[in-house]
Amino acid sequence: MSPHLLLIAVAAQMCAGQPGPPDPPGRIAVIGAGIGGSAVTYFLHQQFGPQVQIDVYEADRVGGRLATLTVNSQQYECGSPTIHSLHLHMQDFVKLLGLKHRKDVVGKSAIFNGEQLVLEETDWYLLNLFRLWWHYGISFLRLQMWVEEVMEKFMRIYKYQAHEYAFSTIEGLLRSLGGDHFVNMTQKSVGESLQGIGVSQRFIDDVISAVMKASYGQSVAIPAFVGAMSLAGAQGNMWSVEGGNKLICSGLLKLTKANVIHARVTAVSLHNTEKKRLYEVQYEQEGTLGSDYYDLVIVAAPLHKSGYPISFLNLPQSVPDPMGSYHRVVSSIVHGYLNSSYFGFVDPKLFPFSSILSMDTPDAIFHSLESLCPVNVSVGFRRKPPQEAAVWRVLSQRPLDRKELKTLFKSYYSVQVIEWQAFPSYSTAVSSKPLPPIILHDGLYYLSGVEWAASSVEMSAVAAKNLALLAFNRWFELNEKIDQQDLMHKLKTEL
Ligand SMILES: Cc1cc2nc3c(=O)[nH]c(=O)nc-3n(C[C@H](O)[C@H](O)[C@H](O)COP(=O)(O)OP(=O)(O)OC[C@H]3O[C@@H](n4cnc5c(N)ncnc54)[C@H](O)[C@@H]3O)c2cc1C
Structure with missing residues (x-):
């Protein structure tokens, strides 16, 4: 949990005579247990606290492309x-897990x-x-x-994330780091x-x-x-990590006591009940179909033609399908x-x-x-x-x-x-095609789109931290922590 942010939110709402902030989400589903899914599970656990149950669905093996x-x-x-020495989230995970x-x-x-x-x-x-x-x-x-x-x-991203700032689009995140130049760099060839x-x-x-x-x-x-x-x-x-890079993924899932479900997710559908909005995750496990309901769902698996297909049902807006090859x-x-x-x-x-x-x-x-x-x-x-x-x-x-x-x-x-x-x-990205969205629906997020900006272990970890902060800030309506412009200047004057 991020207690000081939550306290600010509570205090602001009490002063305004409003009821307190909403309860934290009860259940979260993460689809994919590669570095993206494992890291987002850890960061969500850090933000929302240990009382939130996180189910992680994995169709194949924990670690994904770390194998x-x-x-x-x-x-x-x-x-x-290999991992670069300046990739600070990966460095932190190694220390945290005693690797x-x-x-x-x-x-x-x-x-x-x-x-x-x-x-x-x-x-x-x-x-x-x-x-x-x-x-x-x-x-x-x-x-x-x-x-x-x-x-x-x-x-700069590490500083922004240490101060709990999040971005609702990949373009917004890149712009905050290197201005329009960084966004243009995703459209022009090296x-x-x-x-x-x-x-x-x-x-x-x-x-x-x-x-x-x-x-x-x-x-x-x-x-x-x-x-x-x-x-x-x-x-x-x-x-690289002694014993194998994949140990970071299994270590993070164990540390957060996430419930790892070895199953292939086939669909995510929106259910609006009178009381609240839930997402149903449908899955196939050893030939048997199952489903479960969640407040938040994070897709940490790349949506592309050759992947395990996931259908998105009952959403007001369709999810672009599939997002490139x-x-x-x-x-x-x-x-x-x-x-x-x-x-x-x-x-x-x-x-x-x-x-x-x-x-x-x-x-x-x-x-x-x-x-x-x-x-x-x-x-x-x-x-x-x-x-x-x-x-x-x-x-x-x-x-x-x-x-x-x-x-x-x-x-x-x-x-x-x-x-x-x-x-x-x-090669298909060198155009003015926009990068994939992070928010697919209110409580439904997509992590792996960041690979269209750059695919690396650390980029997945950066996207995971951004996504956990975004989900947390949106849940508690901490809007001043989302999509802020000129953060470098803001942080200098805040310090
Ligand atoms: C050969 C190779 C070399 C590389 N070299 C480097 C390198 O040196 N340095 C570097 O930084 N990066 C490197 N990369 C890239 C790096 O591995 C990836 O960017 C990173 O691992 C992506 O992690 P991820 O968690 O986002 O995705 P993944 O690791 O692909 O994890 C996604 C997981 O989701 C699961 N999944 C998919 N669909 C479903 C579904 N419907 N239901 C349930 N589970 C599902 C998959 O089984 C998978 O385990 C390399 C990649 C490869 C393939």
Whole structure:
């Protein structure tokens, strides 16, 4: 609960001779137990207090796109592997749950154009800088300044949220951070935006296109805002959770004592009774149909063509259906011997890289190839020497066939394939199409639309905190905490 806000509301209403504020909601349903659903459950529990019952519906596995799989009795991240050090909600969750950062295992990267490596990282920071300058002039400095500016403005959200301000639209949230410029960044491509600040076409073709392919499986046509977020990650300072990133989701649900229901939600319908407005959640659980009633419903699962469909019934306004399509990314976890000759290293002992990014060329067979470390890393752990069998993660547009596997690996013990509906297909977003709504109806909210601005673990957590604050502020009519303009200035003068 947020006691001081509630006290202000009570006091204001008593002074005005009105009855006290409404009772908190009795029951809340959250659909989806990925990081978005788990985080919103935690933040709702914080805002409304422990007396509110929260049911979390999950059709598949807790963690969603935070997932691991097992190779030789060790677990490896097979969904979202890394989190940026400036992603403060994720950092807070790790502390809150008593989890640990996994020990960092250093490794070098290179960019491959389908025939040869075009850029190779070395052990020497200055040499890396020199190489970038030699190949691309000052483009990389321009890029760095651009990304830093975006990140600095993005970080304002933590201050706003600490003061319990919420936004009713994704555009409003972005505008509060970086003005109209941030909203425009969701409609203009990253390639065009970087050209606009003087980054060379060669740097965009060689480096930026490889980072976009590795991060989102898409080209430099993706919007500038999501592009900037992934470029921030490419500059390093990444971490993951010891034991697996998904532990954050299960930990938050356990901490809040949420009631996790393993069922697929099929419909949400509005029921207006004389006394109050309720939402019926209909679900299917092991072939049996069931339903239950709630004061608030949060959809924390992306609504797209290939997802589990949810019908919205009896609402006065129809919910846009479905909200765009998602981009398929295939993750192949291969335990085997890399074919280093394919990358120009006939002697595998001399292959120095732990990850290879592929340039965006028409016949590229993979987006990225990365040697994985297990989710539990002991103190003396080191990467396998390149001539030994290791566990590799290959991201690609479609499943690799035998010939492609043989191209990348001399031989292998096992291949496990997971097909993800991974991220929004962003090329359709580079237009004046509005971002999806957060409020679908009075007490019915949509969290996952934020992915159309940028899909990342932290963006889901930021959206979760915003949504919990919005639901709380709207429930208790704390309108002065919703959609406030010029918050930076307001907070400076308030402090
Ligand atoms: C291969 C890959 C690599 C990635 N790498 C990174 C990275 O390095 N860093 C980063 O920050 N992000 C990365 N991401 C993106 C990140 O994983 C997502 O942005 C984030 O996990 C989204 O979390 P979510 O909770 O919003 O959605 P999800 O994790 O998709 O959770 C939604 C949940 O809802 C459930 N669900 C759906 N429909 C229903 C229904 N009808 N009823 C009940 N349950 C339902 C689903 O089963 C799922 O568990 C990556 C994603 C992929 C796929």
